Amino acid sequence: MPEQSAPTPSMEPFRPAGLGDTDGPGTVQIRKLVKSFGANTVLKDINVDIAAGEVCVLIGPSGSGKSTLLRCIDGLEQIDSGVLRVNGEDLGYIEDATHYRPLSRTDRRRQRTQIGMVFQQFNLFPNMTALENITVGQTLVKRTTRAQAKQRARELLTRVGLEGHGNHYPAQLSGGQQQRVAIARSLAMDPQVMLFDEPTSALDPELVGDVLDVMRQLADEGMTMLVTTHEMGFAREVANSLLFMADGYIVERGDPREVLANPQEPRTQQFLKKVL
Amino acid sequence: MWVVCLIITAGIAYTLITNPRYHWSTIRHYLTAATVLKGLWLTIWMTVLVMLIATILGLLVAVMRASKILPVRILAICYINVFRGTPVLVQLILWFNIAALYPHIRLGIPFTPVGGNLNTNALISATTAAIIGLSLNEAAYMAEIVRGGFNSVPKGQLEAGDSLGMSEAMKMRKIIIPQAMPTVIPATGNQLISMLKETSLVSVLGVADLLASVQLIYARTYETIPMLIVACIWYLVVSILLSYPQSKIEAHYDKSSRAILGKPLPTVEVPHA
Structure with a gap:
């Protein structure tokens, strides 16, 4: 296999207009991130800044490293090298005047609660009701009282359009409903960044809309969101930046409408020709 | 096929009824004899106690086996291999004779003079040895x-837990153990039924279980076969009775499949004010 060469950074780093800080809560900063699984280097050189309140859609062919990037940002995968700062903190590490050392487990867990993750397969806990799925993190990790957690869970269920479904087990809910409970479960931890890993790919087409509506509402409220998806409509309407990834690199980044209509890089053109 | 089966069944029934050496009257007489019932009772409570200890201990060993800490994991692997890799009968006899290895057991704080010695032979009776041996x-x-x-x-369940910031212990308690139950319960039920029969091994230690009590009787009366049939009938009856609660517990843990069974739960949640 011929060695892939890194794309030359021809463009100025893209900054969506009218957004918040690029450091501090709700931001993601990535420099020279490398991640391999054995001999297979999945992320080769990732450099990107996500501003507070930015809605960034990641697209790219399967195996391009989109999911792995999200999993790294959520701390589910350990990065091999590079800098990964989420919410203004180095993920899993702390830097002081003289040292750069790993965080304690407790601190790593605290960082994780501030990052929400929504999985393609929902991953709701099947042994708990919808309400319990949403309260378990609050009572166990955040140590809120049971009554407060339940109250919050009901509010969140209402927010995702599932009022009155609290006593249902995941198996009694449709895929779209399960995914909305999963979003509520993540939101219950009060995250400042939300990651969506192909949130609608496992859903029947007629159920996709409800989930996207919830995500749109979340975006309107100013949540920082990173979304890998094949829903180009969502990218066009809701996202304020679009990242095209291929072979472990970020190939192109820009305004979603512009990139989708007029891609600059040949690799992006090639991909979009296939999917649009 | 029906005919063949019928002939075989009829043949077995015929010989059971007509062969006088089965001594059915003796069997009937001893089936509810006080000694036999006492042995049966010991067999039952020993089975239950052993399974109780073994389940708790087994859960502990399994948690250790899944530990991220290497020495803990190695300890668990060694335990599993040693106790599965040697015959249970040998283990039982070993525990019975443990006094030969450790004549005294010292209770107290290690490496300090606090505490006192206990005589192992007095501490570990045949019954205790049987329970320890079978449980371990x-x-x-x-x-x-x-x-x-x-x-x-599924791995995704643990990742969801990680993503919520759960610790290893929280994931174990809230995700892994409850979700493992539907797999573990039926297997435990089978083990319970096997254990009922495995307890017959303790008769070699002179513990008066069901088998030992019928042995005591036929040592006196020489009615070996009828007495063994008495024991078998009881073993059979109890195993059949034991398989019933297993299905109940299984259903209890299978909450997540309720929707599949087409019985959605009624929505009783009160909307908040």
């Missing part, structure tokens, strides 16, 4: 069953 052996098997249950929990 069974715990190794239970640990492997529980581990199988742990492994049946």
